Each structure stands twice: as C-alpha cells, then as structure tokens.
Amino acid sequence: MKKRGIGVGSMFYGLGYGFSRQDIASATIEICEDGSVIVRSGEVDFGQGSDTILCQITSEELGIPYNSIQMLTADTLTTPNAGPTSASRVTYVTGMAMLKAARAMKKTLHSAAAQILGQMDLVFGNDKVYSLSHPEKIISFKDLAKAAHLRGLPMVETAWHDITTKDVDPQTAQGDAYSAYAYATQLAEVEVDTETGEVQVLRVVTATDAGKAINPMNVEGQIEGGVAMGLGYALTEEIALEGGYLKTPSLGDYLIPTSLDVPPIETHIVEVPVSTGPYGAKGVGEPASIPTAPAIMNAIAAALGVRVAELPATPENLLRLIQEKEREEKNLPPK
C-alpha cells in the first residue's frame, strides 16, 4: 500500500559567528580613469553566487552597469581579508563591507561632481550623475571618473565591517549571541510504500526570510540546492563505519540525490529587512537545507504514524518501524 503525508519543518539560525567570535570582513573598490571599477575582496565564491551579490551592491550604489565592474576575489596576493565563506555570512557581513566601501567612494565622487556641476542634490544612476532639481546638469560616470583622477582625488577605498557580537552571560547563558537571525519553514509531501519502506518526496514548498533578496533568482537557486542536500541527509546520505573503516568511501556508496530524486520545489521569498545587513539582506545558504529533513520526517510520521529516530531513513529502517507498529497494534510481542 502507498500512504501519503505532509510535514512541516521550521528553523531559526544565527548568522555569522556570534558568541563574541571575531567576525570581520573587508572590501576594496577602485575607480579607474576610464570609468571602469575594480572590486577586491577575499571572499570565496564556490558557486553560491557571492561575486554576483558584491558586484550588484557596487552597481546599485554607484549607478553603473554591472558589466563595467571587474571582480577580483579570493586571491591572497591582491584581495583584503573577508573571512571565510561560512556561517551564511557572506552577503550579510562582506556585503556590508562592500556597501561601506562603495558609499565612501561615492562621497568622493559626489564632491567632485558637485564642483563640476555646481549642484549638491546629485543622483547616481544610468551610468551618469545628475542634479535632481536641474536634470540638465549632468555628467557621465566615465567623464566624472576621469575628472576626479585629474584632480588627484583618492580613487581607492577600503572598508571594514565588524559584526562581532558580545558573548552571552556565562552564568545565565542569556544575551544576544548573534547580531541577526534567519528564519525558514518548509513543507514536504511524501509517499511511502508500506511494504518496501521506500519514500518518494513528491514536492517541497519553502518560505525563507531573506531580509532583502538582492538577487531573487540566486536566492531561489540556493534554496533549491539546500533542499536537495536536506533530502539526501534525510533519506540516503550515510557515513557508515565498521571497525573504524569507512564503508561508504565513494559517491557510489555515499548516495546523494540524483536529479530524478529531487521533487518539484516551490520557493517563497519573505523579505523582512534587518538593519545590520546590506539593504536589509540576510544569509540564506544554510537556512535553505536545515528545515528539509525535519519536514520530510514529519511527513513520514504523518503518513505512517511512526517516528524515525535515526537518519537516514532508509527503506530498511522504515520497514522495520512499520512492522514493529503492526505487531504492537496486533498485541504481538516485539521480534
């Protein structure tokens, strides 16, 4: 027989290192004479999209096209330290350092533009700088960059952002351990084959508080990847040891989900801005994978009325639980 169930998993998660552990990032921005921009940061983009985010922040602040910015990241010779890509902190902490560097640079450019245009109410947008009250007072970003260079203005800015928190009270363990928290909820619908213990995840619906989604498609991608990881954690991925030896040393034994195992995923991005992140943004990387296994386990419990206490919930483990429950219901002694 096949039984279906729906389960919910919810989580909150401290962003960055918290508990008084040092949490600092830096970023450098340089305006070249031709109006192009070079951004340097030690942050490593290993596929999660942080280069995209840092570039977007620079583009947004200076009102210049994304493709006029050159990113130099994760090069210890040329980039300033930004701390590790971990703790869902890159957009949240390094993004803020990037924002500060871009704003410091904007201030210098603003003063140069104010002298040239004779106006103070300046807007940076569409690769130009112009006066809000007198839109005809306008200069291209390229010309402004050249003029600023000719005036000998500093065209490099480095900013640090320090989000290190206070530790909690050692006696009571009370306090603000983290500077911000991420929230996410996921729903999973499963179908369990009660005779073989096989679980098929039919769909997953997610809602993630991203603070502000700087790149919604990127957020969606992170969440879908996180759900796939959570699904593997729930159902197949296992580090099995025997006598100290690893029994699952290859990806032929340690089973991550294939594209055929991952169900349709519906993502809902919730935006509740946080004052400590760039434009209110928070990290979404780890929060994406945390609620998946609980949601699937709750869905299995809803379908079968049994609780899985050990992950992964293999067909074998589930079949044993199903049969134990059947014996209980028939008042038979356990096997």
Added chain:
Amino acid sequence: MQHFQFYSAKSLNDALRFLAENGDQTRVLAGGTDLIPELREEISRPGMVLNILEIEGLNGVREANQGLRIGCTTTHAQLVESDILRRSCPSLVQAAGSIGGPLIRNRGTIGGNIAHASPAADLASTLLSLDAEAVIMSQKGTREVALSDFFLGPGKTVLKADELLTEIAIPLPRGKGVFLKLGRRQAMTLSVVNVAVCLEMEGRKCREAKVALGSVAPTPIRCPGAERMLLSREMDEELIGKCAQEAMAVSKPVDDQRAKAWYRVQAGTVLVRRALARATGLGEV
C-alpha cells in the same frame, strides 16, 4: 593504476587469436564501466587489456532463427532504443533503462554486464527470465551455454581464458515479461533486489512461467519451485502471494551496505508478487 598492454582487436578472429595467446593475463574491455574502476583501484591487475569495441559485427540487435541475437558490444542505450526489443522484449528494455544514468548506458554493454557476473546485474536476471543463451567463441569453435548455467559466483563464469562472449541469443518470448528493481535512489544505483518474470497465460491459467531474481544470491537465479507452482491452478492473488514466497525461498541474500538480508527477502517477496500480478493481468496487488 598499474601499467598494462592495451590491444584493440581489428576483427573477431584477431580477438580470438589474441585470447588464445594471452587469455590468462587479459581482461576484455567491452565498455569499461566495471573494468576501468577496477583497474584504477587495482582490484584487477591484468597484464593486458583487449579492446573489442572496434570489432565489426558484434554490435546491435538482430532477428535470427525464431529468436533474437544481441551482439556483446551493444550498449544499454542501444537496448533501450531498439525497436525490435521494444516490440518483443519490453522487460529487457525496462532493465537496460534502469542501469546507472545516461553516461553509463551510453558506455556499458550487454556483454560486459553479463561477463562481469555481478549478482546485482539488472540485465542478467531479465535474460534468465527470457531463457537466454550465451554464445561463446574461441579459436577451437563456438558453444552455446544456457545463461542459467553460465554464472558460477560473483565475478565467476564458465568462460575460459581463451573464450569470448560474443552474443546473447534469446528465443522469441511468447509471454509477457515484467522487470522490477528496488534501488536506494531513482538513478545511478545498484539493485538492492531485482525481479524479472515472463509468463505465458491462457485465460486465467499460466502455460509457461519464468521467474528470476537478482542481488539475492551469489549469482542471478531462476526460481523453479515458484515456476512450477504458477502452472498448478488458475491464477489469483493467493497463488501469486504463495509463489512470491516460494521464489524467495531459494534466495541466499547477504548483508551489505545497500541492505540487510532480511530486507532483501521481504522486499523481494513484494516485488515478485507485484511483477507476477502485472504479468498475469491482475494489475496492482
């Protein structure tokens, strides 16, 4: 990986000559999805590797002598796409389509799958349920061995050092074949247990029954007791249930990383029952 000599045979005769001279230190490359990892991890350390993939005439599915002949270098993807097989052996198409993923199916071959003699080989149990024969050639001549006599144990077959498995011969099946596989995920997975049946029905009675199991014994196996039982009376759910239990009675499963023996027996019983129900037209039970 240890060094070895690599030889690409130009023709069948060339390959048979090579094996006659070097067979005892040669592994045959018929796709490499099993062989290459074994060479890399030095599970196998042959002095020579004989490539048979460039030999003409060993590839493809053809009709011959009221049956089918499948060349040993025919890939799983070719089996899936074969019009002849889709028409006459849908269970073999099903089994071939369940192997690995697209990359493995484009590379792996039926000859390699059978000669490698994995107890879990998806094609092996299916071919057993189709009464297939292995066509084996050497310089001394040709012999045909029923697949039920071909496997001796995990990785062991009746193939001698100078022999090459050149073709699989299948008599045209008269009944309906069904293949079911239980793996740990939807693709890129070895069978925890697989089941292949082929039944010829006459009304509600079964005229001929073949039931085969994979991944539950040292070799893929046929289940003669269950087959006899299927012929005994009119088909119903009760008979199918009993036959499924009888089929698993001859299994000798082991505990491994994929599943424990007790689970293989239980899940196998369910799979045999479902396969029989589909093949007899009783639908889902």
